[in-house]
Amino acid sequence: xxxxxxxxxxxxxxxxxxxxxxxxxxxxxxxxxxxxxxxxxxxxxxxxxxxxxxxxxxxxxxxxxxxxxxxxxxxxxxxxxxxxxxxxxxxxxxxxxxxxxxxxxxxxxxxxxxxxxxxxxxxxxxxxxxxxxxxxxxxxxxxxxxxxxxxxxxxxxxxxxxxxxxxxxxxxxxxxxxxxxxxxxxxxxxxxxxxxxxxxxxxxx
Numbered sequence: 001x002x003x004x005x006x007x008x009x010x011x012x013x014x015x016x017x018x019x020x021x022x023x024x025x026x027x028x029x030x031x032x033x034x035x036x037x038x039x040x041x042x043x044x045x046x047x048x049x050x051x052x053x054x055x056x057x058x059x060x061x062x063x064x065x066x067x068x069x070x071x072x073x074x075x076x077x078x079x080x081x082x083x084x085x086x087x088x089x090x091x092x093x094x095x096x097x098x099x100x101x102x103x104x105x106x107x108x109x110x111x112x113x114x115x116x117x118x119x120x121x122x123x124x125x126x127x128x129x130x131x132x133x134x135x136x137x138x139x140x141x142x143x144x145x146x147x148x149x150x151x152x153x154x155x156x157x158x159x160x161x162x163x164x165x166x167x168x169x170x171x172x173x174x175x176x177x178x179x180x181x182x183x184x185x186x187x188x189x190x191x192x193x194x195x196x197x198x199x200x201x202x203x204x205x
Contacts, residue, residue, distance in 0.1 A: 064116050070156045075140040075148045079155050079180050082166040086183075090166075094183050097171035099133040101181075102126075106137045107150055115150055119157055126184055127163050135170060137179040154180060 073079075082091045093099055105122040107115045119136065126134050136158075141148040158167050163185045170179040 064120060064157045064160065070152050073148045073152045073155060075142040075151070076177060077148070077151075078169045078177060079151075080168050081155075081159055083164075086166050090183070091168070094133070094166055094181050095168045097174055097181065099181070099183070101133055101135045101174070102131045103129070104135040104137070107154075108137065108139055110150075112149065112153055115153065116157070119154065123161055123163065126182075130186075132184055132186065134182040134184065135174060135179055136182065137175050139178045151178070158182060 080095075103122070103126050105118060107118060110118060115138070122134070122136070125131075136154055138150040138154045141151055158164050158180070164182055165185050166183040167180050169177050170181050174181070
């Protein structure tokens with residue numbers, strides 16, 4: 001009978017991942033493309049978006065690392081992480097798989113670099129869509145040449161992302177120790193909707 005070890009990931013600064021909502025850029029083909037002197041002017045908004053994109057790329061390259069700084073886990077380690085301020089009841093519900101999973105990512109068959117890109121895109125999309133609970137399936141990596149390689153990376157990456165409030169190994173029906181629940185911060189749009197709902201309820205009472 002295998003024993004499960006709980007891995008607590010140290011907290012990281014909340015100044016990471018401030019800008020994660022950029023969209024993919026699709027280059028124009030030569031056909032129909034044109035050049036305009038007016039279009040070449042850089043407005044303050046354009047400059048800020050460019051800086052944000054550069055910050056995103058820097059965070060992607062530096063924070064979602066793949067090197068020796070990643071702590072190597074055992075295939076049967078249980079992942080467990082919550083930022084300060086996350087209520088006990090909320091984290092308990094996450095651990096027990098009580099939240100509806102709104103978005104999922106499966107990393108089976110991907111290399112570490114492919115997984116890093118996939119996780120980056122998944123997090124951006126979840127933030128953009130206002131997802132509250134997601135699931136990443138990474139496998140346990142048992143019996144591999146580098147056991148729990150992807151699992152170790154996911155554990156390290158998620159702790160670096162400021163919009164991730166908490167994460168925990170999944171329940172058996174969702175993949176068990178080979179998958180991880182993720183609880184995201186509420187987006188600004190979600191906060192506004194919640195506030196509006198409370199206001200409407202207050203008017204009715």
